[in-house]
Amino acid sequence: MMLQIQKKQNFNFSVKKVVLLKSLVAILATGLFAVNNASDIYTEKLSKNSIFKPIKGLNNKQYDQYILGKSFFRIPWVESPSATTARDGLGPLYNANTCISCHPANGRGTLYKKNSNNLSRALVVRLSIPSNNTKEHKEYMHKNGFVPEPNYGAQLSINGVHGVMFEGRPNLKFEEVKVTFPDKEVETLLKPTYLLEDLNYGKLHKDATISFRLAPTLMGMGLIELIPDEAILANEDIDDKDGDGISGKANKVYSSLTNKIELGRYTWKASAATVVEQIANAMHNDMGLTTPLHPNENCTKTQKKCNEAPKDMRYEFDVPQNRLDAVEFYLSNLRVYKPKEDEEFKKGLELFKKVGCASCHITSFETKIGTIRPYSDFLLHDMGEELADGRVEFEATGSEFRTPLLWGLALHEKINGEKPRLLHDGRARTFQEAILWHGGEASKVKQTYMNLPKEKREELIKFLGKL
Template sequence: MMLQIQKKLNYKNNTLKRIILLNSLVAIFCTGLFAFNVQDKYISNTKNSKLLLKPINDLNDEEYDKFMLGRSFFTVPWVKAPSITTARDGLGPLFNANSCISCHPNNGRGLLFSSENIASRAIVARLSITSDNSLEHKEVLNKKGYIPEPVYGNQLAINSIFGVDFEGKVNIDFEEKEILFPDGEKQILLKPKYSLKELNYGDFHKNGIVSYRIAQTLNGMGLIDLISDEDIIANEDIDDKNGDGISGKANWVYSNITKKIELGKYTWKASVAFLKEQVAFAASNDIGLTTTIFQDENCTKFQKTCNEAPKAKDIDLPDNRLDAITYYLKNIKSYSPVKTKEYKDGFTLFESISCSKCHISSFKTNLGFEIYPFSDFLLHDMGEELSDGRVEFLANEREWRTAPLWGLALHEKINKEKPRLLHDGRARSFQEAILWHGGEAENAKKAYMNLPKEQREKLIKFLEEL
């Protein structure tokens, strides 16, 4: 009798173990399947010139309507106030472009030159002056991260509404610099000699600083929001404790949304914490639109006609429209290449010369799927050759956020030409961009230069497909 009872207990225990194991396997399978399905919702492997204009999969009717509303405010030109087009008036008085899409063609990276072979609207001049360490300057640094140029403000405005003088124009020029590889190959680099001209409001400050920035691709902008702060901070090594020469640091910045210090993730120097704040920042500086985040017109006290220009309403871009644009950018499709054999071979080379120590290939999002930005979103010293002389919060003159490499493969599809790389568009190719690297990236650059030419070409091909 006892033997029969024991057999029954053993049978029940084994059955229970099988059920638990089966449920575990189902959970693991479903979790993996969920992550795969969600990844497919956000990311496409199709290299298409219109990809970044498409919404992610499976938006419901209400979500799609909000997406399309955001797209309309992103793409349709704004007009000056007052206007019968009250939903879109408020342009300027000073501005660079009258729409977001002007600087981000098909939501991609901007062009350095216009069709007239002059500086395009996608290259902007960010303005500041050196701090004098006064209490006033320290307070401004705490909130803005830099000291604006007194007469011209945060950014040079190349356009203006009728009756207001624009601020000036950007002139682009280069001088050539030859680099010789150990194997004898020569590469000509273009060293920028950018300048400002036609300044309509008087002389620039004697301690003025100009940093030229090209508009980045919007590929993956919403996906950055899905990376936890902890995962980014985990890659910090400020004191280079592991001795590899790489000492990335986070940029902690003041947010006008939360009114406190946050982790910077956006812009060339990681000086903005949230996508919504970046949209509002661009709306103010590039189009001259006020928001509840940045409520002041971009006129300085020295610009009388700008300050007296007509204004139709208190806020040009109200919260519901600002939220719609942010929602649109968060929900556009992103590009990531297929992991072919050529990709894997190129990635092996990429890792072998330590590029991946800063351009970290992947992060896991808080939705459980992998994304491949090829950035650690941290600041790195890039050497004197790439210094712009400008401080933004904790980012010093030589420090830049590791530029994400994803989506650059779409540029040639969109614009019929290769992207101009680095913050100011000086590099005409990935090889040129690598050769400008210095500071923490000096050893990686030298390792690249010492690769056999065949391997260098293989690595460049890999980068061009990201």
């Protein structure tokens, strides 16, 4: 009991320390706040390593922090206990042993392994059940935004350390769906069926929600945090007062950094408020690593071997605060790809706006270091039943998603040698397929696109490929 009390006290101290360090980072450390020239951040070079380098102007101390964070991001973690004490603590249950397994060269993940029909580790399975309004479930909803599945937790783990069985395997099957344009062009969409196989910890809860999620790009994560809250909230139109059919709303999420409700910015449903919280969430769910923000192993109560797995008792956390800060610094100070805005690009941008895409994929925000162009409003939108995953995350309903960021799309083929799979579950093979899956609030815009002459549709698709 004394040990448990001490660990709780340490955790409370660590969280307070995080808040303090966040303030110090903003003032002293984060290179983005010291940038004087946009060219220090952006690169127009379209290559595999475009977003794998730091912004310019880091001093020696900052560069050392960047390299330290890069090492924890790239080098594999191993299970405990190990002689490699800097990187042990993997699991007991996990999906991947490195961050780059899901984010190659800091970019988007692929749906399948290279030259294979096997799903890649970049596709994860999120699990939850409806709240029954008990005190326990209300606490989950307040702190996590959802209630985890009782036997398997928040995310299905496809790997386990020695002596701990993995949880299961995801699989996807697709059914072809034909869509006919007014000009008689026919497009084939792939409608997914989600499958879970080889479940080793019993049956799923009868009301379990299963959502497949493909890893997004990590480009510009630090820039996103610089967007003022009021700039995002200014685009809310919850009651659709302007009558355009689009009624975006912000996700309000619990932050374990501030112990308050904050504006969500990150993840497919905008359920994380800050870069460091998103990193800690991924470390916990994807690699089974404990941090000051997630001090407990990712084992459920029913997973006996997982709970009994050996731990390195010399350290309180697998990833202590200084290492978590280093990874945050690394990801916050990556170069950002910016396409050349030539006449062809500007022409495509005007068409993008004319069709109505920019109603949600807002083209720019002003920040303290200048204009940034993520092509998202960071708000939740109802995308209709065809895209709905049924998963609730804080104020996001089962059919609502944060507007996906479009910047960096041009990098995917350079990094992975193949065109990007789009939407939250990777079902769309092309930009046109992704557009045709849009429903709900985006139905009118989709119809406008479908009514364009074929050459204009091709022009818009070409523009998207440049972002």
